[in-house]
Amino acid sequence: MKKVTLKKNLSAAMISLLALSSFGGTVHGESKTGINADAAILVNAETGKIVDKYNEDQPLGVASMTKMMTEYLVLEAIDKGKIEWTDTYKISDKVYQLANAPGLSNVPLRAGDAYTIKELYEAMVIKSGNGAAIALSEAVAGSEGEFVKRMNAKAAQLGMEHYKFVNSSGLSNYDMLGMHPEGTGVNDENMVSAEDMATLAYRLIKDYPEVLKTSGTNYKYFRKGTDEEYLMKNTNALLKDRAYSYKGADGLKTGTTPFAGSTFTGTAERDGVRYITVILDAKDQYGQPSSAERFIQAAKMLDYGFTQYETVQYTLDDTETKDALPVQDGKEAEVKITVDKPIKVRMMKKEIKQAGVELKLDKDKTGEDGKLQAPVEKGEKIGELVLKNEKEAEYILDGLQRDQKVNVYASSTVEKANWFVRSARNIGEFLKDIFG
Structure with missing residues (x-):
C-alpha cells in the first residue's frame, strides 16, 4: 500500500x-x-x-x-x-x-x-x-x-x-x-x-x-x-x-x-x-x-x-462568373474556366449560411483594371477559388493548409487580338462612352 x-x-x-x-x-x-x-x-x-x-x-x-x-x-x-x-x-x-x-x-x-x-x-x-x-x-x-x-x-x-x-x-x-x-x-x-x-x-x-x-x-x-x-x-x-x-x-x-x-x-x-x-x-x-x-x-x-x-461543397457555380470569364484584348471575348476539384469543407451547421466562395485571379494574369488579360493558354492556372467568411481555424500543425482553396484553370486558349482589332475596339468603347 x-x-x-x-x-x-x-x-x-x-x-x-x-x-x-x-x-x-x-x-x-x-x-x-x-x-x-x-x-x-x-x-x-x-x-x-x-x-x-x-x-x-x-x-x-x-x-x-x-x-x-x-x-x-x-x-x-x-x-x-x-x-x-x-x-x-x-x-x-x-x-x-x-x-x-x-x-x-x-x-x-x-x-x-x-x-x-x-x-x-x-x-x-x-x-x-x-x-x-x-x-x-x-x-x-x-x-x-x-x-x-x-x-x-x-x-x-x-x-x-x-x-x-x-x-x-x-x-x-x-x-x-x-x-x-x-x-x-x-x-x-x-x-x-x-x-x-x-x-x-x-x-x-x-x-x-x-x-x-x-x-x-x-x-x-x-x-x-x-x-x-x-x-x-x-x-x-x-x-x-x-x-x-x-x-x-x-x-x-x-x-x-x-x-x-x-x-x-x-x-x-x-x-x-x-x-x-x-x-x-x-x-x-x-x-x-x-x-x-x-x-x-x-x-x-x-x-x-x-x-x-456538415460537409459543404463549393464549385464555380457558386460564384457570380460561373464557368466563364471575359478576356481583355483577346480574339474571343471570354474563356471557359474550370477547377480540378470542388472545395469540400466541414463547417458548423449554423455558420454555413454566412460562408461562400470567391474567384481571385492571379495578379500576373490581369491588367490594371483587374480583368483577365490575353493571351490565355489552355490548362493555364489563372487564379484560385477561395472560401470566404469562414471563422479563422486552428490546425495541429503549422504547415497544414489554412485557407480552403482550389486552383482555377483556363479550359481553352484565347490568343491576343492584333493591333488593328484592339484599336478598333478601343475606339468603339471610346465612342460608346461619349454617346452612350
Missing part, C-alpha cells in the same frame, strides 16, 4: 512541477463539449483542423498511448525495408522478465524463444503488450535506450512540440524492475500533450493507414494452435460489440497508469469523414480517474464533430 501511495504522491508532485515549468503549456477554458479531463482535443483527421480543445498543449502522462510512437517507428522500419513482418526476434532476458511480470498488461513471452515481428506487433497493438513493445524496440534499434532516442527525434520530425518519451511501452519507469532504458531515470514518465498525441495519430493514420486494421481488431488469438495460444482482447471499448461501442470506431490506443490516469486516443469514420479525439486523465462526476469516462467522453467529442458539423 505504501508503494501505491508513494507513486501517487510522486505523480502529483511531478505534474505540479511540470505545470510550473516552461515545459508546460497554458491552461485554457472549458471545451465546447464540457469534457471532464485534464486535457482533451478533437481533430478532423483529413485536414488536421482542431474542432474542440481543452488544455491541449499541457504535457501530461500518456501511459500506453506511448505505443503509438513505437507503432510508427516499427511501420516505418517495415516500409523502408529495415525489417520484415516475417523476421523473428529472440526474446531477451529483460523482455522475458517484463513480459511475465505480475500486474502488467502483456502477452506472456518465453525466455529465449523467437517470435515474428508480426506477432509482437499485434500483441502490442491489440493487447497492449508491454513486453512485446520492448522486444520490438530492441529489434528495430538494438536496444530500448537507442529506440527512445529515435522516438524523441521522430516526434520532433513529425512537428510535435510538447513531449518526452522515456521508454517504448508507456510503463512508468519505476515499474520496469530496474531495467528502464539507459539515459532515463527511474522516476521518468512518458509525457505528451493532447495536441501532440492528436498530431501523432494524424501522422500515423496518414502515413500508415494500415495501422487501423490492427488497432480496430476486437479479438485475436496469439499463436493460435500452439501451446502458447492466448486470446488477445483489445483494450478499446469503443469497438463494435464492446461496452461503449461507437459506430465507425477503429482505433487507436488506450493507456492507464497511476501517474497518467485513464487516457485514450480514439478515432472513428462515418460517411468518409474521420475524427481523432484524445482524452488525458478522464474524471468521473466526483473528480476521480475513470476508465469508463475516457470512452464516454471520447464518444461525446466524436458526436460533436459528426452531428454539429
Whole structure:
C-alpha cells in the first residue's frame, strides 16, 4: 500500500512541477463539449483542423498511448525495408522478465524463444503488450535506450512540440524492475500533450493507414494452435460489440497508469469523414480517474464533430462568373474556366449560411483594371477559388493548409487580338462612352 501511495504522491508532485515549468503549456477554458479531463482535443483527421480543445498543449502522462510512437517507428522500419513482418526476434532476458511480470498488461513471452515481428506487433497493438513493445524496440534499434532516442527525434520530425518519451511501452519507469532504458531515470514518465498525441495519430493514420486494421481488431488469438495460444482482447471499448461501442470506431490506443490516469486516443469514420479525439486523465462526476469516462467522453467529442458539423461543397457555380470569364484584348471575348476539384469543407451547421466562395485571379494574369488579360493558354492556372467568411481555424500543425482553396484553370486558349482589332475596339468603347 505504501508503494501505491508513494507513486501517487510522486505523480502529483511531478505534474505540479511540470505545470510550473516552461515545459508546460497554458491552461485554457472549458471545451465546447464540457469534457471532464485534464486535457482533451478533437481533430478532423483529413485536414488536421482542431474542432474542440481543452488544455491541449499541457504535457501530461500518456501511459500506453506511448505505443503509438513505437507503432510508427516499427511501420516505418517495415516500409523502408529495415525489417520484415516475417523476421523473428529472440526474446531477451529483460523482455522475458517484463513480459511475465505480475500486474502488467502483456502477452506472456518465453525466455529465449523467437517470435515474428508480426506477432509482437499485434500483441502490442491489440493487447497492449508491454513486453512485446520492448522486444520490438530492441529489434528495430538494438536496444530500448537507442529506440527512445529515435522516438524523441521522430516526434520532433513529425512537428510535435510538447513531449518526452522515456521508454517504448508507456510503463512508468519505476515499474520496469530496474531495467528502464539507459539515459532515463527511474522516476521518468512518458509525457505528451493532447495536441501532440492528436498530431501523432494524424501522422500515423496518414502515413500508415494500415495501422487501423490492427488497432480496430476486437479479438485475436496469439499463436493460435500452439501451446502458447492466448486470446488477445483489445483494450478499446469503443469497438463494435464492446461496452461503449461507437459506430465507425477503429482505433487507436488506450493507456492507464497511476501517474497518467485513464487516457485514450480514439478515432472513428462515418460517411468518409474521420475524427481523432484524445482524452488525458478522464474524471468521473466526483473528480476521480475513470476508465469508463475516457470512452464516454471520447464518444461525446466524436458526436460533436459528426452531428454539429456538415460537409459543404463549393464549385464555380457558386460564384457570380460561373464557368466563364471575359478576356481583355483577346480574339474571343471570354474563356471557359474550370477547377480540378470542388472545395469540400466541414463547417458548423449554423455558420454555413454566412460562408461562400470567391474567384481571385492571379495578379500576373490581369491588367490594371483587374480583368483577365490575353493571351490565355489552355490548362493555364489563372487564379484560385477561395472560401470566404469562414471563422479563422486552428490546425495541429503549422504547415497544414489554412485557407480552403482550389486552383482555377483556363479550359481553352484565347490568343491576343492584333493591333488593328484592339484599336478598333478601343475606339468603339471610346465612342460608346461619349454617346452612350
